[in-house]
Amino acid sequence: MAYKTFLALLLLSYFLSVVSSARHNPSVSTHLISNEDGGPGKNGSIPKNGHVCDPARFKSLGLNMADFAYCDKSLPYEIRVKDLVDRLNLFEKAAQMGDNTSIGVPRIGLPRFSWWSEALHGVSDVGRSTKFEPTIPSATSFPMAVSNEARAMYNEGQAGLTFWSPNINVVRDPRWGRTLETAGEDPFLVGLYAVNYVRGLQDLEGEESNSKDPNARPLKVSACCKHFTAYDVENSLGVSRLEFDAKVHERDMVETFNKPFEMCVKDGDVSSVMCSYNRVNGIPTCADPYLLKKTVRQDWDFHGQHWLDDTVEDASAQVLKAGLDLDCGFSYESLINATMNGLVRESDMDTSLKYLYTVLMRLGFFDGIPSLESLDKKDVCTKENIELATEAAREGIVLLKNEKQTLPLDSSKIKTLALIGPHANATDVMIGNYAGVPCDLVSPLKGFSKFGKVIHEKGCEFVNCTDTKLVSSAANAAKKADATILFMGINLDIEAEWVDRTDILLPNYQTHLVNAVADAANGPVILVIMSAGPIDISFAKINPKIGSIIWAGYPGEQGGRAIADVVFGNYNPGGRLTVTWYEGDYVEKLPMTSMPLRPTINEASKESYPGRTYKFFDGATVYPFGYGLSYTTFEYNHKATTTSLDIKLNKLQHCRALPYKAGSNVDDVHCPSILVDDLTCKDEIAFEITVQNVGEMDGSEVVLVYSVPPKEIDETHFKQLVAFERVFVPAKESKNVKFVLNACKALGIVDVNGYTLLPAGLHKIVVGDNAISIPIKVNYKHE
Incomplete structure (x- = not known):
C-alpha cells in the first residue's frame, strides 16, 4: 500500500501526529555523497545527480572503468559486489564499515559514503549526511514523511540515501522519553505502521516486489527499522539505556517486542535493521547471534544489512560475528587489530561489506535510477506536500471531551479569542526532535488569527511553569474573550x-493555570494538550467549566492551522489514542524497568505490579487505548452470525495444553489448542460492518476490530487489535466496511514458552467499544 493511500486510512492519531523524535524516520535524508559535490575531483566525489559508475568520473581519477567488474551493469549484483570487496585490503575494509570512517578508496574508484541520515517526520539535518543550503533551504515537516523529498535532496547533493527510520519500538511504559517517535502500545498497530512507512519510503512504482531476487529490487531510499529489540528505557532514575539489562520472558518477546520487527522485515521488506542500546537477558542485542543471524536473517528472511547503534570497541569482533554489519560510530576501526589477533576472520568483514554494498547498488548509488533523476528542488516544500502535512495533522488530532457540544465554535459568533499557555505560540515544539528546517511553521497563534482578534497570554513563561506570576493576566484575558483556548502540555x-x-502529570503550576483561567472565563473553554506520552488530566475531564479537550500530539509544521480547523469545524476530528492514558498513580505502582506486560509479583518485595497496555491492564484509566470522539455520531450494524471453524487434524498435528481459569467448564474440550506452525492457516473470518452516520456533520470513523480469546483461558490478553479502517461517511448516510481476517493471526495466543497457538473454544471478534460481538467457534477433530 502506498504511503499516501495508507495515510488516508490511518486511524490512530499518535501514529499520524506524534512524529518526531528519534533516529527513526521514514523519508528524507542521508548523505552518501562526498563532502565536495561540485563534480568529479581528485577525491573521486560524485557530482549532483551523478553516480559512481560514470566513465568520466573514473577518467578524472586516471582509471578505466572497464577494468572494474563492479561497474559492469550486465553482471548480477552478487558478482559485482564480490568484485568490489575482493579489491579492498584489510585496512580499506575496516574503513568502510563505520559511519565516521566510510572514507572511500580512490585507487579503485570507490567514493566516500556517509550512512547516517534521518527522516523521522521529514528530511532532518540530524546526522552527517543532510544539509540545508540555498538550493533547498528547507523540507516539509510532516507528522510523517515521504520519500520524494529525500531523493530530490540526494539528487541536489544535500542528502543521502540511507535513512535511519522508522522507530518501531512498542510503548510499554507511559514514561518512555521516545514515545513521540513511535506508533503506540499495540504491536500489531506498530507493525502495520512499520510496513507502510517502509513501503512508502523504499518502493518504486512497479518495482514493489521481485520474487526472483529480492536483493535486486531497486529502492527509492533505504529505510531502517529500529531499535531491535525490547528497548524503551532512556534514563530512568539513574538507569541508563547503555547499561540496562531488559529481563524479558520469551512470551513477551514473541507477542510484543519482536512482532513489529517481524512485520517490518517480512511484509515491509525493509533494507536495514538497527539493533538497540540495551541488553536483553544479559546479552547486548548487537552481539546476540540468536537475534541478528537466526531470528532476523534466517527466520524472517531479511534482505539487507544490520546497523549498529551502540557498541563497545573491544567487542567489535563479537558483534561482527553475531551479524552486525555497520557501526554508526568509531568502534569498527578496531577490526583491523581484531583480525590480526585472530579474534575475527577477514571473511566475516567481507560478508558484511557485501550486504552493505548490495543495498547501495539497489539504491542506484553505483548506476543511478533514471526514473528518479528528475526529482530536484521543485519537488521539495511543494503545495501538495504542505497540504499533506496539514491533512496528516488534522487526522491525528483526538477529541477527548466535548460537553454540550462546545465544539465546533461558530466563527460568526466568536470575535475575540484568548490563546493562553506555554504552547499558544508553539513553533519548534510542534516538530519534535530529529527535525530539519520546516517549509512553513504555522503556530497556533498564527493559525487562530485568521478566525478573529486574538489576545495572547503565556500564563507560564516556560513549559515547566515554575511560578504563578503570569496567571492573573491570563485569567483577565479569558474574561475579555468570547472563547478561551488553553495550549498546555510538555516538550x-x-x-x-x-x-x-x-x-x-502536567508540569508544576500548569494545572493551577488551567483551573484559574477556566474559572475566570466568560465564554467556552477548550484545553489543547501537546505531548507524545499520556498525561493525567482527570481534573480537566471532570471540570464543568472546561467544555472540550483536544490532544494534538506534536502535529508538525502546519499544527496551528490544523488545530484551528478542528476547533472551528472546518474538519471533523476522528483520531484515536494509540496509548492508554493512565491515572497519575500508575507510575508509582511499578518501576519503569519492570519488563513484563502481564501483572506480576515482585519476588524481592512481594509487591503486585499491574499489567501494561490495554491488552493486560484492567485498572481505571483517564482515557483508554483507541479512544476518540467526533462532532457527529456513528452507529454500527452487522447481521448476527456465528462462524464455526472446524479444523481436521492428521496424526502429526498434536494437541497442546492451555492454562485454564479455576472453575472453568472445559470438560468438552478434547483438544485445547494446536501449534500455529503445524496448521496451514488458510482459514479466514470474513464479515461486513455497516457504519451509519446518524448525526448532522460529515465525518470519518475509525472502525477498530479486536479479537477476544475464550473466557476460560488464563494468562492471556483481554483483547488484541487485529484490524482497523478509517471510513468517511457523510451525514445521514452509511457505508459498508468488509474485513477478512486470517484465523491464525487474529485468534492466536502466545503461551508461556513463546509458542503461538490457536486455541479451541468460543472466541469473539469485537468491533468498536463492544458495539458488535461476533462469536467464532474453533473446533478440532482428528481424522
Missing part, C-alpha cells in the same frame, strides 16, 4: 531521547 525537555519522565 522535549521532559520527554525525549535520553530523557524519561518521572511522572505523567
Whole structure:
C-alpha cells in the first residue's frame, strides 16, 4: 500500500501526529555523497545527480572503468559486489564499515559514503549526511514523511540515501522519553505502521516486489527499522539505556517486542535493521547471534544489512560475528587489530561489506535510477506536500471531551479569542526532535488569527511553569474573550531521547493555570494538550467549566492551522489514542524497568505490579487505548452470525495444553489448542460492518476490530487489535466496511514458552467499544 493511500486510512492519531523524535524516520535524508559535490575531483566525489559508475568520473581519477567488474551493469549484483570487496585490503575494509570512517578508496574508484541520515517526520539535518543550503533551504515537516523529498535532496547533493527510520519500538511504559517517535502500545498497530512507512519510503512504482531476487529490487531510499529489540528505557532514575539489562520472558518477546520487527522485515521488506542500546537477558542485542543471524536473517528472511547503534570497541569482533554489519560510530576501526589477533576472520568483514554494498547498488548509488533523476528542488516544500502535512495533522488530532457540544465554535459568533499557555505560540515544539528546517511553521497563534482578534497570554513563561506570576493576566484575558483556548502540555525537555519522565502529570503550576483561567472565563473553554506520552488530566475531564479537550500530539509544521480547523469545524476530528492514558498513580505502582506486560509479583518485595497496555491492564484509566470522539455520531450494524471453524487434524498435528481459569467448564474440550506452525492457516473470518452516520456533520470513523480469546483461558490478553479502517461517511448516510481476517493471526495466543497457538473454544471478534460481538467457534477433530 502506498504511503499516501495508507495515510488516508490511518486511524490512530499518535501514529499520524506524534512524529518526531528519534533516529527513526521514514523519508528524507542521508548523505552518501562526498563532502565536495561540485563534480568529479581528485577525491573521486560524485557530482549532483551523478553516480559512481560514470566513465568520466573514473577518467578524472586516471582509471578505466572497464577494468572494474563492479561497474559492469550486465553482471548480477552478487558478482559485482564480490568484485568490489575482493579489491579492498584489510585496512580499506575496516574503513568502510563505520559511519565516521566510510572514507572511500580512490585507487579503485570507490567514493566516500556517509550512512547516517534521518527522516523521522521529514528530511532532518540530524546526522552527517543532510544539509540545508540555498538550493533547498528547507523540507516539509510532516507528522510523517515521504520519500520524494529525500531523493530530490540526494539528487541536489544535500542528502543521502540511507535513512535511519522508522522507530518501531512498542510503548510499554507511559514514561518512555521516545514515545513521540513511535506508533503506540499495540504491536500489531506498530507493525502495520512499520510496513507502510517502509513501503512508502523504499518502493518504486512497479518495482514493489521481485520474487526472483529480492536483493535486486531497486529502492527509492533505504529505510531502517529500529531499535531491535525490547528497548524503551532512556534514563530512568539513574538507569541508563547503555547499561540496562531488559529481563524479558520469551512470551513477551514473541507477542510484543519482536512482532513489529517481524512485520517490518517480512511484509515491509525493509533494507536495514538497527539493533538497540540495551541488553536483553544479559546479552547486548548487537552481539546476540540468536537475534541478528537466526531470528532476523534466517527466520524472517531479511534482505539487507544490520546497523549498529551502540557498541563497545573491544567487542567489535563479537558483534561482527553475531551479524552486525555497520557501526554508526568509531568502534569498527578496531577490526583491523581484531583480525590480526585472530579474534575475527577477514571473511566475516567481507560478508558484511557485501550486504552493505548490495543495498547501495539497489539504491542506484553505483548506476543511478533514471526514473528518479528528475526529482530536484521543485519537488521539495511543494503545495501538495504542505497540504499533506496539514491533512496528516488534522487526522491525528483526538477529541477527548466535548460537553454540550462546545465544539465546533461558530466563527460568526466568536470575535475575540484568548490563546493562553506555554504552547499558544508553539513553533519548534510542534516538530519534535530529529527535525530539519520546516517549509512553513504555522503556530497556533498564527493559525487562530485568521478566525478573529486574538489576545495572547503565556500564563507560564516556560513549559515547566515554575511560578504563578503570569496567571492573573491570563485569567483577565479569558474574561475579555468570547472563547478561551488553553495550549498546555510538555516538550522535549521532559520527554525525549535520553530523557524519561518521572511522572505523567502536567508540569508544576500548569494545572493551577488551567483551573484559574477556566474559572475566570466568560465564554467556552477548550484545553489543547501537546505531548507524545499520556498525561493525567482527570481534573480537566471532570471540570464543568472546561467544555472540550483536544490532544494534538506534536502535529508538525502546519499544527496551528490544523488545530484551528478542528476547533472551528472546518474538519471533523476522528483520531484515536494509540496509548492508554493512565491515572497519575500508575507510575508509582511499578518501576519503569519492570519488563513484563502481564501483572506480576515482585519476588524481592512481594509487591503486585499491574499489567501494561490495554491488552493486560484492567485498572481505571483517564482515557483508554483507541479512544476518540467526533462532532457527529456513528452507529454500527452487522447481521448476527456465528462462524464455526472446524479444523481436521492428521496424526502429526498434536494437541497442546492451555492454562485454564479455576472453575472453568472445559470438560468438552478434547483438544485445547494446536501449534500455529503445524496448521496451514488458510482459514479466514470474513464479515461486513455497516457504519451509519446518524448525526448532522460529515465525518470519518475509525472502525477498530479486536479479537477476544475464550473466557476460560488464563494468562492471556483481554483483547488484541487485529484490524482497523478509517471510513468517511457523510451525514445521514452509511457505508459498508468488509474485513477478512486470517484465523491464525487474529485468534492466536502466545503461551508461556513463546509458542503461538490457536486455541479451541468460543472466541469473539469485537468491533468498536463492544458495539458488535461476533462469536467464532474453533473446533478440532482428528481424522
